[in-house]
Each structure stands twice: as structure tokens, then as C-alpha cells.
Amino acid sequence: xxxxxxxxxxxxxxxxxxxxxxxxxxxxxxxxxxxxxxxxxxxxxxxxxxxxxxxxxxxxxxxxxxxxxxxxxxxxxxxxxxxxxxxxxxxxxxxxxxxxxxxxxxxxxxxxxxxxxxxxxxxxxxxxxxxxxxxxxxxxxxxxxxxxxxxxxxxxxxxxxxxxxxxxxxxxxxxxxxxxxxxxxxxxxxxxxxxxxxxxxxx
Amino acid sequence: xxxxxxxxxxxxxxxxxxxxxxxxxxxxxxxxxxxxxxxxxxxxxxxxxxxxxxxxxxxxxxxxxxxxxxxxxxxxxxxxxxxxxxxxxxxxxxxxxxxxxxxxxxxxxxxxxxxxxxxxxxxxxxxxxxxxxxxxxxxxxxxxxxxxxxxxxxxxxxxxxxxxxxxxxxxxxxxxxxxxxxxxxxxxxxxxxxxxxxxxxxxxxxxxxxxxxxxxxxxxxxxxxxxxxxxxxxxxxxxxxxxxxxxxxxxxxxxx
Numbered sequence: 001x002x003x004x005x006x007x008x009x010x011x012x013x014x015x016x017x018x019x020x021x022x023x024x025x026x027x028x029x030x031x032x033x034x035x036x037x038x039x040x041x042x043x044x045x046x047x048x049x050x051x052x053x054x055x056x057x058x059x060x061x062x063x064x065x066x067x068x069x070x071x072x073x074x075x076x077x078x079x080x081x082x083x084x085x086x087x088x089x090x091x092x093x094x095x096x097x098x099x100x101x102x103x104x105x106x107x108x109x110x111x112x113x114x115x116x117x118x119x120x121x122x123x124x125x126x127x128x129x130x131x132x133x134x135x136x137x138x139x140x141x142x143x144x145x146x147x148x149x150x151x152x153x154x155x156x157x158x159x160x161x162x163x164x165x166x167x168x169x170x171x172x173x174x175x176x177x178x179x180x181x182x183x184x185x186x187x188x189x190x191x192x193x194x195x196x197x198x199x200x201x202x203x
Numbered sequence: 204x205x206x207x208x209x210x211x212x213x214x215x216x217x218x219x220x221x222x223x224x225x226x227x228x229x230x231x232x233x234x235x236x237x238x239x240x241x242x243x244x245x246x247x248x249x250x251x252x253x254x255x256x257x258x259x260x261x262x263x264x265x266x267x268x269x270x271x272x273x274x275x276x277x278x279x280x281x282x283x284x285x286x287x288x289x290x291x292x293x294x295x296x297x298x299x300x301x302x303x304x305x306x307x308x309x310x311x312x313x314x315x316x317x318x319x320x321x322x323x324x325x326x327x328x329x330x331x332x333x334x335x336x337x338x339x340x341x342x343x344x345x346x347x348x349x350x351x352x353x354x355x356x357x358x359x360x361x362x363x364x365x366x367x368x369x370x371x372x373x374x375x376x377x378x379x380x381x382x383x384x385x386x387x388x389x390x391x392x393x394x395x396x397x398x399x400x401x402x403x404x405x406x407x408x409x410x411x412x413x414x415x416x417x418x419x420x421x422x423x424x425x426x427x428x429x430x431x432x433x434x435x436x437x438x439x440x441x442x443x444x445x446x447x448x449x450x451x452x453x454x455x456x457x458x459x
Binding site: 162 | 282370373375376410412414419420424431
């Protein structure tokens with residue numbers, strides 16, 4: 001037990017899930033919410049985000065690298081667990097399993113989402129605007145895929161935030177962990193409403 | 204007692220040795236009042252005949268104290284890991300299914316080899332070192348309220364139920380599980396034991412240590428002794444967070 005590489009990798013995985021990925025998710029959903037104020041408001045917000053100074057470095061260091069590490073190490077974590085929610089159907093164990101299922105689903109969803117949006121912009125095949133999302137979400141299957149994707153992301157973040165507080169030794173007692181459950185449940189609900197409202201604004 | 208003789212049906216997952224494959228065998232036993240799983244297994248041992256009336260080998264199991272303090276008789280009963288001595292037949296749904304705790308290597312039938320837990324206790328230095336070349340005298344006193352709290356942690360009987368219930372303790376991972384981790388907290392709480400607390404914290408920061416916990420919290424739900432295992436894990440997470448910074452940035456003292 002001399003080498004603590006695994007320990008540091010796990011801690012990094014936990015940290016990156018909240019900072020920056022969780023913060024980015026929150027910001028992303030909030031910017032999306034401009035869609036509820038109309039085409040012009042969304043395009044203006046999207047244009048502002050896409051033209052931030054040093055945007056490519058922001059993307060690489062705040063999104064791509066942390067997200068890839070979190071995704072690939074997360075897959076390893078998900079597949080080393082032996083889920084047993086049948087016999088041990090306690091709330092936390094069910095959330096444990098849900099965290100792993102949503103995580104695996106999100107790797108697929110986010111890969112597809114980036115391909116459909118950012119990648120198309122990068123190869124010059126499209127522009128990240130209201131029109132692009134309207135086209136994507138006009139397909140009812142895609143719309144359902146995005147609803148599940150957004151809910152998975154908000155759940156995975158909220159539940160991951162709960163684990164983050166335990167992993168870093170912030171919530172220790174049973175009582176602290178219970179209040180943390182209420183708090184993260186609130187985070188899940190609020191972010192879900194923001195995310196889903198934005199999706200509905202495109203149709 | 205005039206009614207037809209009541210019986211109890213057992214389905215037992217059996218295995219002749221570690222490397223052989225397992226098979227299920229059914230038994231029907233006469234019911235007796237206040238039966239527990241162990242008394243039923245004793246009945247099978249006395250008369251090893253299965254439900255088809257065929258003579259078979261007696262079912263092997265492990266036991267010792269018969270009062271839920273040794274942990275030896277742990278097995279999976281109707282899907283959940285627990286001690287068979289305190290599993291009362293009257294409170295169990297029939298047929299009663301008995302399985303070995305497969306997180307551990309199966310020796311034979313319901314007997315498992317729990318050595319990995321004892322090895323883990325060695326790895327995390329779950330003891331208070333007091334041996335020396337001369338009498339060290341009395342150690343520091345422990346506050347009474349702390350003693351009462353630490354007593355709860357000391358109830359651990361290394362039964363292995365928390366490891367069996369944990370989704371992260373399996374053949375794909377090295378995770379040592381909740382029991383040895385909680386012992387680190389107990390030893391670190393001891394006034395003399397705390398003189399080596401950094402050694403134990405560094406040990407659980409290693410391979411298969413604290414970081415492998417995935418917070419499914421099955422351990423605390425399953426612990427027959429009601430030990431606050433997840434509180435121990437979270438408290439150790441806090442200690443280890445500080446130890447991590449001490450290690451990385453350097454410190455002029457390793458123990459308070």
C-alpha cells in the first residue's frame with residue numbers, strides 16, 4: 001500500500017467533477033436558458049460565449065481535458081463496481097448505481113452532443129445558434145435523447161456533489177450527510193428546471 | 204400440537220472445495236420452536252438427507268460464539284449477509300436460502316476464508332504499538348466520553364458482512380472495505396495509538412484504500428453491530444485530506 005497514485009487519481013476525479021465540470025454545466029444550462037427569451041437573446045448569449053478571449057484555451061483546460069479525464073476514469077470506476085441494488089435496496093445504494101448508469105450514458109450523450117454542435121462549428125459546417133438547436137430538437141427522438149441527457153447530467157452532478165462533500169471530509173456526521181442530501185436534491189431540481197425549460201424553448 | 208407436522212425448507216448453495224463449481228441442495232426439516240439457522244444446520248448434520256430423501260454429505264459451516272460477537276458464522280441468508288446464529292427461522296421467509304459470502308474464497312459449503320480482512324488490518328497497522336526494551340509507563344488518559352464513543356467502534360468482529368454488502372469490494376478491485384478503515388479511526392482515536400496516526404493514514408491512502416469507497420453506504424446499513432462505518436469513512440476522508448497537504452507541502456511535524 002505504499003504508492004498513493006490511485007488515491008490521487010480518485011481525488012482528482014472527484015475534484016474535477018465539481019470544479020470545473022459542475023460549474024461549467026451550471027453555466028452552460030443558464031446560458032441555454034436565454035432561449036426562453038427568444039431567438040435574439042439566445043444568439044446574443046451564444047455569440048458572447050463563442051467569442052470570449054482565448055476561448056480555445058478556456059475550452060481545452062476548463063472543458064475538454066477535465067471532462068475527458070473524468071469520463072475515462074469514471075468508466076473505469078463504473079465497471080469495477082459490482083452493483084447489488086436488488087438485495088441491498090437502500091436509497092444510497094440505488095443512487096450509487098444510478099450515478100454509474102448516468103455516468104456511462106453521459107459519455108455517449110456528451111460525445112454525440114459535442115459532435116453535433118461544437119465539432120460542426122469547428123469544421124465550418126454550421127454555426128452555434130438558435131437555428132442549429134431548433135433543427136436538432138425538431139426530431140422528437142433527438143428531443144427525448146436531450147431530455148434524458150440533461151436530466152442525467154443534472155442528477156450526476158447533484159449526486160456527485162453529495163459524494164464530493166463526503167470524499168473531501170466536509171460532511172462527516174450522519175446529520176450533515178442528510179442535510180447534504182436535501183441540498184443536493186434542491187440543486188438537482190433547480191438545474192433540471194433550468195435545463196428542461198431551455199430545451200422546450202427550441203420547439 | 205395436534206396439527207400436521209410443520210416443516211422448514213432450506214435451499215443451500217454448496218461447494219465441495221474452493222475450485223469446484225457450486226450446486227444447490229434442498230432440505231426439509233421438522234419445525235421446532237425458536238429455531239435459528241444454526242440449529243437447522245445442526246439438524247442437517249445429524250441427519251444429512253436432502254428433500255428427495257437421498258443421503259448426502261453434511262453441510263459445512265463455521266461458528267463459534269453463537270451470540271453474535273465472534274462473526275464466524277456469517278453467511279448470505281435470503282440474499283443478505285448476516286450472522287446465522289441470530290437469524291431466527293420464525294422471522295425468515297421460506298424457503299430459506301443460504302449462500303456463502305462469495306466476496307471471500309469459499310473453503311467448503313458455507314465456510315469462507317476471511318484472511319483478507321486480517322491481512323488488511325495488518326496493512327493499515329490496526330494496533331497500538333507499545334512494545335519496547337523498557338517499561339514505558341502509563342500512557343496518556345482517555346477522556347471518558349471519548350472512551351464511550353470509541354467503544355462503539357471497537358465492537359467490530361471482522362465478520363465480513365460490510366465487505367460482502369459493498370459493491371466496490373469484488374474480484375475486480377483491491378478495496379479493503381469498511382471494517383479495516385473503521386479500525387484505523389479507532390486506533391487513531393486512542394491517545395497512545397494516535398502517536399502513529401500518520402502511518403495509518405498514509406497506509407489507507409495507498410492501493411485499495413479509502414479512496415476506493417463509492418459511498419453506496421451498504422456497509423452501515425448491513426453492520427450487525429450498528430457501527431457508524433460511513434461516519435468513520437467520512438471522518439478519515441477529512442483526516443486524509445489534511446495528511447495529503449502535509450505530505451505534499453511538507454510539514455515540520457507528522458504527529459500532533
